[in-house]
Amino acid sequence: MNTGDTAWVLISTVLVFAMTIPGLAFFYGGLVRRKNVLSILMQCFIVMCVISLQWVLFGYSLSFGPDTGAGIIGGLQWAGLKSVGGQPNGDYAATIPHMVFMIFQAMFAVITPALIIGAFAERMKFSAFLVFTLLWTTLVYDPLAHWVWGTGGWMRNLGGLDFAGGIVVHVSSGVSALVLCVLLGRRLNYRKSPFRPHNLPFTVLGGALLWFGWFGFNAGSALGANELAANAFVTTHIATAAAGLTWALIEWQQHGAPTVLGATTGAVAGLVAITPACGFVNPMNAIFIGILVAVFCYLAVAVVKAKLGYDDALDAFGVHGVGGIWGTIATGLFAEKAVNAAGADGLFFGGGQLWPQLIMVGVAPLFAGVMTWILFKVVDAWIGMRVPEKDETIGLDLTQQSEAAYTVIE
């Protein structure tokens, strides 16, 4: 065991914690209308509570526990943290306590379903949300984490590379978000009234905290305070910088002014795209990855969404789905053994890494999409996914949470 590595993964865990609350909560919360902000904060907060419990009780075991044989799912041997103690687990991280690896991964399991909130914001019933989230994490996230990261997982065995969760976290949540928002339908008056972000400073605060926490997400995934962490840290930072700037420049060219919402959105897209790649590519190529993700996500959000007319309220698919797919492919293009000997060479470095990446990008969305469709149908039949029209008009804060975010007269 190594205290420096342990310190780094512990603090990285804290950083990833901060990505969901307050990071994502405020990033999303600022974008909705005043009457729905608490519903967003509550969803993020309660995901933190519920999924953390799910994780220690059985989720971690399903994801990282001893493979049940076919590379599909882990066994329940580690349920309730049995055998998960102070000693390192050499399969995952040889220099830190096993418990530290477990809790670091817990934060990934929490943020993934939280990302989906952006798609169905302002119209989902809280009870349905809670049930859906628990089922989705168990039946979509846990298996996917096992496939890609678990010992014996089939995508891992295939040689698929996903440093910090491009597939596991972003593609899975982004694609599920798309399916959900299509099934759920648009918000009332969508496109008739303008839906303005009620508090953009909150969104910038949340965006900055996402960037802040993402250093733990990506560089923490090196599971030690070493050269690999350094590379992941640097590539993360400059891919993000490049993407934030690019988005602002696109807006400037298209609409005459760069917005801070655009720069922030671009930065988040950059963070998403570099996530699978950060431990495999060099910093200069990270810049390309960042520039291109801004272009792709801008197109998805400003052009494709407008054309197709689905109501992905806060662009969970447009940013995380599209960004995650691009990042996973980019890993197949730009990965270098020179950066990470445990990695592989991508297309541009004469290697064959593109193929496993494409397989992951083909299979994961299919799996996530179909499962989400099934879960939606089940929960909708059981509880009903959407709030009544009247509640949507009054706002979810008062109708789902029985509280109001701000006082008006004082």
Next chain:
Amino acid sequence: MNTGDTAWVLISTVLVFAMTIPGLAFFYGGLVRRKNVLSILMQCFIVMCVISLQWVLFGYSLSFGPDTGAGIIGGLQWAGLKSVGGQPNGDYAATIPHMVFMIFQAMFAVITPALIIGAFAERMKFSAFLVFTLLWTTLVYDPLAHWVWGTGGWMRNLGGLDFAGGIVVHVSSGVSALVLCVLLGRRLNYRKSPFRPHNLPFTVLGGALLWFGWFGFNAGSALGANELAANAFVTTHIATAAAGLTWALIEWQQHGAPTVLGATTGAVAGLVAITPACGFVNPMNAIFIGILVAVFCYLAVAVVKAKLGYDDALDAFGVHGVGGIWGTIATGLFAEKAVNAAGADGLFFGGGQLWPQLIMVGVAPLFAGVMTWILFKVVDAWIGMRVPEKDETIGLDLTQQSEAAYTVIE
């Protein structure tokens, strides 16, 4: 000396710093009325300034300095940080510079009086607050810290266990809070007008930052990046998750909807309860501790307070007092030597740890309560504790701080 341990305690210090400002400041600040938010922020901010100075000048020496003989108080040998340098002090932390231990502890001395602010919010004179806080820290906190944590402290000698401050921080501040708010009386129009939280997103931001910083508070108290820190980290996280969820469920059952204020409050209660226990209990028992603290604190806040009618404005006693008492007792029930060899076995593991815990729970509130009563009388006679009615009506921001939080017309 060990760089990994040092890095972990340094960053933990930063995390605990963030608990007071901005964490607690915003947690409390969002809950008061618009006209009083700056008074809360100012009280939290100035506590950080004043108690940090008190600590290096003499507070640290009183708390952790060489015992004066009876286990009651430390001597002044370390006043002005004399002999507190780069070399480790083996009595407290053998692998990190003594100065790092000292500054880590400084953040605990800061947050403890800050917690009390919640009880007397919206009606205390700033000058009286300042004098009271300085006296209270010197005459209540410093001795208590010595009793429980100082070498030679009598509670420590007795075998009392308090990993990160259940007694020292939470019981002491919570009980003092109760005494203070009873002596001070209720706010004008209490229960006649509804006092709505003026900005719940701020409260959620603060609550999330408390959780964030508490990782440093609890896991940092292991004073190294080791298995013990890992255990404290994990138990802290899931006790909190369990408590946040439980509170939300109670509300759902009682009032038909779970609120984000409830989930946040429950989480803070969970953090409080696990504080003394986190380094001694295993993760599964942490879940029980978390569930039960939500029940106890909910009863205190929603039932007992309503019955007895005291105006603990932001529930400093209901959450910190009650939660701290439960956590200290729970340590006596669930502690295991299997988790921490330096600890002891609690009732449920065949040990006798419950008795020292009960003694602490008996003596500390008595001491804190009586001292607070005396200090109140002294400061009230000298300066007057409460603002004039007119100032309370106009609001403390304008009358105590000469500034307004938000512009109205622009």
Next chain:
Amino acid sequence: MNTGDTAWVLISTVLVFAMTIPGLAFFYGGLVRRKNVLSILMQCFIVMCVISLQWVLFGYSLSFGPDTGAGIIGGLQWAGLKSVGGQPNGDYAATIPHMVFMIFQAMFAVITPALIIGAFAERMKFSAFLVFTLLWTTLVYDPLAHWVWGTGGWMRNLGGLDFAGGIVVHVSSGVSALVLCVLLGRRLNYRKSPFRPHNLPFTVLGGALLWFGWFGFNAGSALGANELAANAFVTTHIATAAAGLTWALIEWQQHGAPTVLGATTGAVAGLVAITPACGFVNPMNAIFIGILVAVFCYLAVAVVKAKLGYDDALDAFGVHGVGGIWGTIATGLFAEKAVNAAGADGLFFGGGQLWPQLIMVGVAPLFAGVMTWILFKVVDAWIGMRVPEKDETIGLDLTQQSEAAYTVIE
């Protein structure tokens, strides 16, 4: 290489990141009028993007690359991070990957131009800001960083001490801020209408996050988790506490009430002043440095600015310029070899360190001021620095960023 040192510098980098966004962004953003808050957030955010790219592409090489001979500037050998890899660079930090040192320094290069924003807030054209910032960082910051910190830099060779950037960061930005705001002229209606801070809680949030991040800034500059870091951490904390308290007391005495804006401003001034000194002075002297900087900056902001009538909107010069100058001189007075053997003895310890400090304090402002003047003239002729009167009246959010911070009717 040392994992503990690496972990500490990595997390310090994250902390310094948080100083610019969300720290400084909210500190400044809360102080402007409602119609300009996004322009501030955007400027801080885009500086993070643009200067991070500048840094990896050529800025780092100019600042820290092999000296070109005269101690004036680094060569371009390290442009695009060539030769900057996982291996430590013994000249700068022997125990951490070179890349980690590079990215830690990147955050300093980002925040420095961001500090200047305070001076020209509410009236600068965004395009002009962007061009100016890029030029200023390249032509002022990079050389200065080389002079003071680069191997072969002439101020470094002279024996000038600047632990974490008193000269490089604060004097340079503060003086440039003064020159800029004088050249740009006052805001419309300055001193006719009262300009109230539109959201002081945001300012306190930002101020608290600055303090939070500054632990990384100063203690991280030890480049390891060691005694030196411990000393820098402690001196930083108590100089800040002393300065925040002092400012509040001055206000109390002058105007009858201490404000939270005052305490926060004082704390920031304390952070600035201790920056060059933190690794060379002992904690007790840090208190003096903190008390005095509050006095000096208060005078600058409340008396001198009012007298001379320039419109340094958010007091970038009054706090960073004045505080940085005092801190640099104070280093020459209070530095001790007993604290840091690699340092020197200041005037009060019988050494001659005051002279190199005074030379730095003489030359750096001159250089920064003249360069800023030239750059202003160039960019003003080319693009125009100031927005049209009409845009200033409507607000920069709508006219420069095409978005509004808050909704009004919902």
Next chain:
Amino acid sequence: MKYIVALIQPHKLDEVLKALEDVQIPLVTVSTVLGRGRQKGVTEVYRGAAREAGSLLKKVKLEIAVNEDFVEPAVRAITQSARTGEVGDGKIFILDLVETIRIRTSERGGEAIG
């Protein structure tokens, strides 16, 4: 001239503005108010203390100054576009307007109003 004050449901604002424009009444002043009417409030809960939300509900207030000929078109436009048929749809109040002045030109009366 008349001064029309209308209180409507917030989510109807855009439709009402559109309807007014369609009858050549583009000029209007809008603000947020709280109204206590026949509509029931929603219960709020803060730390286990439930309370009727005081039945003060968010409404949007429109103020429209018009010449006599435009009064009935305005009333019609508002009632039609703001109606949902549920309690809480709001009210229109009509006051006499003695004089109107356009600040920019100092024009007065019927000319200034448009």
Next chain:
Amino acid sequence: MKYIVALIQPHKLDEVLKALEDVQIPLVTVSTVLGRGRQKGVTEVYRGAAREAGSLLKKVKLEIAVNEDFVEPAVRAITQSARTGEVGDGKIFILDLVETIRIRTSERGGEAIG
């Protein structure tokens, strides 16, 4: 019919609403305003620059449309519940109300008002 505008101290709102209800006037519209009256403002200090708070103080504005019979009860209810006896208690202004329309039903006049 009359249109009553009352400006009161914010902390008196709940009492005034209660008093109005007691005299059968439940319907009312409320908003926040700033008022400059005879009451003195509190000094504010920002970075050492003190300034009179411009004496613009927060007030609450009530708007109440009533039939003639209810005018005096309303005035009495407000004055009694809003009075503290200190400068700044506020004012009541009464305007003529020409017409009232309930949006939901298109009822007019005295029937619509309640």
Next chain:
Amino acid sequence: MKYIVALIQPHKLDEVLKALEDVQIPLVTVSTVLGRGRQKGVTEVYRGAAREAGSLLKKVKLEIAVNEDFVEPAVRAITQSARTGEVGDGKIFILDLVETIRIRTSERGGEAIG
């Protein structure tokens, strides 16, 4: 007595308040509103979706109750101090005021107004 409602550009507020004071009209109630007038809105862009800002622009509303003699001075003070000559300068509306009551003293009429 008259009840004057004036809508002005927000950045003109201080000047207008000063001008009113200069003609002995210190008492006034102020609030923020959004106005749709002849002035064009600025385009806003959210994630690549540009939209006309609905041309609802921030304005400040003044309400001033005065005795007849003060009507013209008030109008003059406002028009002169609020004018920039650009579209969007705003309007003044004058309504009849039937009664005024000072809450503190229960005074009525012309005495209560000042």
